[in-house]
Amino acid sequence: MTRYRIRYSKEGAARFISHLDMVRTFERVVRRASLPLSLSEGFNPHPKFGFGFPLPVGMAGQNEYVDLMLDSAMDPEQIVCSLERVMPPGLRVTGACLVEEKSPALMAQIERSVYQVRAAREELPKGVETLRKCLEDMMGMREITIGRRKKDGRNVIFDIRPGLLAFSVREEEAALIIEMELMTSSSLNVRPEEVIEAVRGRCGLLNNDCHLYFTRTGIVGPGGRDLFICL
Template sequence: MPRRPEGPPPPPVVARVRVRFAKRGRLRFMSHRDIARTFERALRRAAVPMAYSAGFSPHPRISWLGAAPTGAASEAEYVELALAEHCDPHALRLALDAALPSGLDVLACAPATAAPLADLVDASRWRLRLPAVALDELTSAVAALLARDRVEVERATKDGHRRFDVRQAVVSMVCRAENDTCAILDVVVRHTTPAVRPDDVLTALCVVAALRLPVPPEPLRLGQGRLLEDGTVADPLMPDRDDAGRLVGRLDA
């Protein structure tokens, strides 16, 4: 017979809570694995009653969603926690935020709904700060990309080099000037496989218009969620909005 761990089985999951957190400052250079380990330590320090997996090496039941690439800041990272006890989301947010290092900041907590978290997210909104890029140069490159039906780029993945279309993932692009020597690009992209990342969008702009980036860009994810009819992205912690974005209830996070 197969071996079984001694002692009683772990407590069952009685509640699930979804957490929105930010990745700011120098902590944007943390890998997703490091962030996951940091969260597990913070959950223990905050005495969050986590539900654990069974087996000889129990681990807290945590589900991550679409982590931002290493080096990218974000105001919209999401994780779902399975709990062995019911908790007040507001109290959990305060305790977890206090246990995490500055730069990993908990913005909101809400009870999970029946819909899987992944089903509430199909797009992201990014703001790309481009130092040493002139607005007219960026505007010309954006117009060239939007005029194309297809723009392929190549990226190294764990399965080797892959070519994929960036244009079909781009929903909208808006550019403006921060000052005379820095342009800003706001872009909404659909979540695809493989995922189209900010650096892929910039590579596509280089392909179609030879856009030069003298200084490394500064990507910031402003939101991720369901793409609405008006091109905006709905926060998945507010699932009380219908597909057109109309508010049909209220969820206190």
């Protein structure tokens, strides 16, 4: 068995495919591509996948990964070509890498994610400098609390500051772009919407129901280690 890491992007209509449906979509994609899939044992054999940290419904992803097991070795370029021909609109395969078969699950290797939040510039009436100042102040704080609703329905106060690693803002033509690097591990996970909520709460700069376009631009391991390194 050989293990390959597939790098893909998820944009446009495909942003609305939920994580559960992504698993199903990939099963169908690899079957259409006729890759020599390694199937699980048992009566109901299934292709073996290892997904990364789920992308929330509606969020774009530029460099997402999924690991898959093949029965025989293949040229990674060939894998990319075969998959590209059968991806639904909005999903694109941008690379494939042979990785160590016995290395830990992809999910366990992820520590951080980089996000980009895009808004129209008019959503920020006081200008980008005031926002930048606000962000710097926030990065200087020891604690940034937000309300978080737990699965059991309880509301708790949660400190996102330890999960907030980097934060920047810039302008690009008519758009305002906020970039942030956040912890996304099983022990500490901060969502970009929560950071935006904190910015709103503290600086009150962004218009209230403005449209924000979220993209996850990258996923990295501890210390920012690249997870797409080929053997």
